[in-house]
Amino acid sequence: MSFNSRRNLFFLGMLGFGVLYLWGLKGLPDFGRYEGVYGITLNKVAVAQTHATNLVAAVTFDYRGFDTLGEEFILFAAVVGVAILLRAQRDEAATADEEAEESKDESRSAPHTSDAVRVLGLALIGPTVLFGLYVVAHGHLTPGGGFSGGVVLATAALLVYLTGEYVALRRVSPESLTELAESVGAGGYAAVGFLGLLAGQAFLTNVLPLGTTGQLNSSGTILLINLAVSVEVAGGFSLILAEFLEQTLLVRERKHG
């Protein structure tokens, strides 16, 4: 296909898209006007029903908790998939280049980290962990929760790698621990769901005592699920990070060897 005909095809597609887009925009409600029935209803009843002041958490972990459980396992499957793909490559290389073993120690310590990065990173690790825990623990009260808090916690592991050595990262987040965290978190969510069945109600029903609205210890299973999700996300992200780094270092090893 020549350049001109390709360009004409592009403009034809753009024209069709533009017409449909403008047509779709015309049907939208005015800016700032909300007409969703569920949103309006939830705004009235959710705080009284769940004792959670962050309605997003109330919706994702209580009203449609089963959907979120599915999403949870999408993340779980994705992390496991990445880990399997990267690990298969690692094993192949390990058998193929065993002579690379000699230069291992030398290549592991490359390249050097500057002092500025080290100091800033070291200073940031503590606050990052604290902030992550805060975001997780207050997920039912203020914006945040298990997912974002979990990723913040995993960033702390990244900071450890940036400021120290790869070996230091391995020490603070060994593979067995991150794998365990990922699966325990994912399974923990499902386990919380069974609490509802044990109490003789539907799966994932919020059966725990709801506590006082606005208190840290409130909202029943929402808080528990938040904790489970944070453990899974922090473990999963640290695992992917470690696998990717392993890959990069592996390639470096082969180059040296």
Add this chain to the structure above:
Amino acid sequence: MELLHGLVLVFVAVGGTAVVLTRDPLAQSMVVSFYGMLLGILFFVFQAPDVALSQLVVGAVALPMMILLALAKAKAEKQ
């Protein structure tokens, strides 16, 4: 719609264009990180702080990191 809303939308549009126009992958990973932060601010301004927080950690930290690691691997393999 207030001035702030319009301003943030323009910033995001400029940021997105900048990501596309940056051709060097290494520089692009930095630009996409900055764009992720702009998108996070957009969500915050439009009153979705939950999404803003997720966007910030995933778009500004996790995604560029994955790109950087993939680039490091591809580069090392080529040499």
